[in-house]
Amino acid sequence: MTExxxxxxxxxxxxxxxxxxxxxxxxxxxxxxxxxxxxxxNVEDRTIKKVPLLRGKTVATLFFENSTRxxxxxxxxxxxxxxxxxxxxxxxxxxxKGETLIDTLRNLEAMAVDMFVVRHGASGAAHFIANKVSPxxxxxxxxxxxxxxxxxxxxDMYTIRHFKKQFTGLKVAIVGDIMHSRVAxxxxxxxxxxxxxxxxxxxxxxxxxxxxxxxxxxLFTNVEEGITDCDVVILLRLQKERMVxxxxxxEHEYFRYYGMTKERMLHAKPDAILMxxxxxNRGVEIDSRxxxxxxxxxxxxxxxxxxxxxxxLSSVMDTQVKTRQSRRIGYEH
Numbered sequence: 439m440t441e442x443x444x445x446x447x448x449x450x451x452x453x454x455x456x457x458x459x460x461x462x463x464x465x466x467x468x469x470x471x472x473x474x475x476x477x478x479x480n481v482e483d484r485t486i487k488k489v490p491l492l493r494g495k496t497v498a499t500l501f502f503e504n505s506t507r508x509x510x511x512x513x514x515x516x517x518x519x520x521x522x523x524x525x526x527x528x529x530x531x532x533x534x535k536g537e538t539l540i541d542t543l544r545n546l547e548a549m550a551v552d553m554f555v556v557r558h559g560a561s562g563a564a565h566f567i568a569n570k571v572s573p574x575x576x577x578x579x580x581x582x583x584x585x586x587x588x589x590x591x592x593x594d595m596y597t598i599r600h601f602k603k604q605f606t607g608l609k610v611a612i613v614g615d616i617m618h619s620r621v622a623x624x625x626x627x628x629x630x631x632x633x634x635x636x637x638x639x640x641x642x643x644x645x646x647x648x649x650x651x652x653x654x655x656x657l658f659t660n661v662e663e664g665i666t667d668c669d670v671v672i673l674l675r676l677q678k679e680r681m682v683x684x685x686x687x688x689e690h691e692y693f694r695y696y697g698m699t700k701e702r703m704l705h706a707k708p709d710a711i712l713m714x715x716x717x718x719n720r721g722v723e724i725d726s727r728x729x730x731x732x733x734x735x736x737x738x739x740x741x742x743x744x745x746x747x748x749x750x751l752s753s754v755m756d757t758q759v760k761t762r763q764s765r766r767i768g769y770e771h
Contacts, residue, residue, distance in 0.1 A: 447568070454750075455761070458564045468592070474749035479745050492751065495755060496553075497555060499512060501580070502558045505557055506717070507716050515751055556577060557579075557581045581620055597738055598610075611639075626655060635654075675716070675717065699725045700731070718736065
């Protein structure tokens with residue numbers, strides 16, 4: 439019988455049972471992941487780009503939404519950890535034929551899958567699965583609705599730490615569709631957890647959280663003012679589906695007032711780094727001269743994503759192995 443957990447992410451000892459959200463994790467949790475990712479960066483320089491940490495383990499990817507970067511980096515991370523990898527094509531799976539998500543999970547569990555990497559359009563989907571999955575199986579949230587994208591936030595934190603060395607004293611601006619962005623939510627939790635106290639959220643009034651929101655950030659509708667003297671500028675993808683709702687007039691108007699140009703970047707510090715989770719929309723969120731410029735670390739983010747996801751996969755799997763071992767000892771006694 440599956441046990442229900444109101445907060446399934448951590449064990450009683452504070453270890454990562456699953457990786458579902460940044461919210462609720464400590465600075466030590468995040469630092470441990472960043473430090474572990476450091477040790478995986480050199481794997482790519484080997485003749486055989488693999489370590490045996492997940493040898494004999496099976497990872498299944500369940501992506502109910504399209505993805506290129508996230509899915510590909512999870513694939514590479516799993517393979518570099520020597521795991522067996524299963525892709526579930528949702529469009530042709532039994533789920534598309536009417537099978538419930540829980541029945542799909544149960545059948546995959548019966549095939550001895552050890553971990554699921556899940557992306558879903560519904561907020562809270564990863565938590566739902568984590569509360570239903572059998573003990574000893576890990577769940578990694580690869581993005582759920584407008585709620586959370588914790589592994590993206592962690593690779594962003596890694597990128598910031600790499601270039602800025604520390605978080606204390608940094609001024610960070612997040613620019614774009616804050617209100618609907620799961621990336622922004624996870625970034626805000628992570629930046630606050632790591633000690634950033636000057637956090638700015640910049641965008642049109644219709645795409646910003648309502649006044650009085652509990653996020654530890656200052657709201658700006660003027661982009662030049664919002665990024666002034668910032669050390670880090672993070673752009674968000676403008677989701678075209680939001681335009682249908684009439685939240686912004688059109689792409690050209692958005693770029694006119696909020697698109698990141700070389701002239702606008704002059705308001706940030708001279709050594710400021712510019713980030714974007716991708717995919718970027720050139721001429722909408724960002725000018726090509728900035729996207730390809732010396733302050734852009736967008737490709738570095740993608741590069742670091744493999745090491746970060748290796749760190750998260752191995753951390754969760756290590757906890758699940760320990761959980762199984764303790765249960766086995768308990769049964770024997």
